[in-house]
Amino acid sequence: MFEVQYNEEMEAEIKRLEAENRKAQGEVTMKKSVGAKTLLFPTPTLMVGTYDQTGKPNLMNAAWGGICCSQPPCVAVSLRKATYSHAAIVERKAFTVGMAGESRIMEADYMGIVSGRDVDKFAGAGLTPVKSDLVDAPYAEEFPVVLECRLLHIVEIGLHTQFIGEIVDVKADADVLGDDGLPEIMKIKPLIYDTAHKGYHGVGPLLGKAFSIGKGLQK
Amino acid sequence: MFEVQYNEEMEAEIKRLEAENRKAQGEVTMKKSVGAKTLLFPTPTLMVGTYDQTGKPNLMNAAWGGICCSQPPCVAVSLRKATYSHAAIVERKAFTVGMAGESRIMEADYMGIVSGRDVDKFAGAGLTPVKSDLVDAPYAEEFPVVLECRLLHIVEIGLHTQFIGEIVDVKADADVLGDDGLPEIMKIKPLIYDTAHKGYHGVGPLLGKAFSIGKGLQK
Incomplete structure (x- = not known):
């Protein structure tokens, strides 16, 4: 009886050591599976500007997007086919991507609540539509930075x-x-979208310079 | 002479009013052209994990990316052909996307400074490679959230x-x-990349709930 228990303890210890080894070798993880979900942090709050068939300007709120190429400089935005803006981009072959500042959080969120099918969203939010001088799409004068695409x-x-x-x-x-002619993130105060809990956050202070703070790890 | 000056003043006033009208009609903008640049705010700090041909795990730092589809859930990352990770993704048809927390800012930046061609970046940064149990790619155990792709x-x-x-x-x-089983952005403390001035920022506090704060503008 004593010997059986001893063997069981030995086996448990062997299994524990084996698990430790696997972890040390990077074969197992302590992480939990959360499921196949779109849980990226951060995602942006993009104001996609388009003209519809009648020329009415429209804005939608999109978190699915980002820069996708440096040369030529390109930005990607993903829209459901069901959105009013989808058909507009296909037809006009153009769109703008505005970034709302913190002070325009209500306007930004409004663009994700109502549809351009039902209302004039610029008028509803009290925003000024400006026609891009380069592409067939409008943007809101009230958003501090806009990409014309x-x-x-x-x-x-x-x-x-x-x-x-x-x-x-x-x-x-x-x-x-800024003095260098480029937009400063702390002056724009762009909205960050939290896709897990559906909220808007601000940008915090500078934590470190890129291509610099990591040099401490270089041999 | 007096009459001439009077006409000039009238003309200037007419031009000013015309400009105001054009602005009111959304035909002009007060914005400045900054040039065709990849100036999106925010961009993320993505840790792209891959295995090379010999099975050596590698990580790269990518700001060009974002969620691009909800169903199936998809994430996009853009890499230059010259990067060591590019060939790895083509060959293994898999990658991971980790998000470094603020405490790992040095490790994250290091991944953008050195190349997996020259060094073992996991070892160099003191990070633990874990093989995904679902796709043929590794991730760093030290990053709080990772997408397996x-x-x-x-x-x-x-x-x-x-x-x-x-x-x-x-x-x-x-x-x-969180209590709902989903990651909380303020616990992850993901790094935001400022593409204009090449710095890492933290995420600020919650400013408002999405699909909610904009309801005040609904008629």
């Missing part, structure tokens, strides 16, 4: 269609530009 | 190739999960 690729993925636009120019308010 | 599409854009991966699972540390 010419449709380059359409990628059908699934529920969402990805539109890749070449950034033909960036327009920015003078008061968000 | 199966390559779905390759989109050649220009300098960058866009890899679209289906997210087959998300793994997260137990201590970043």
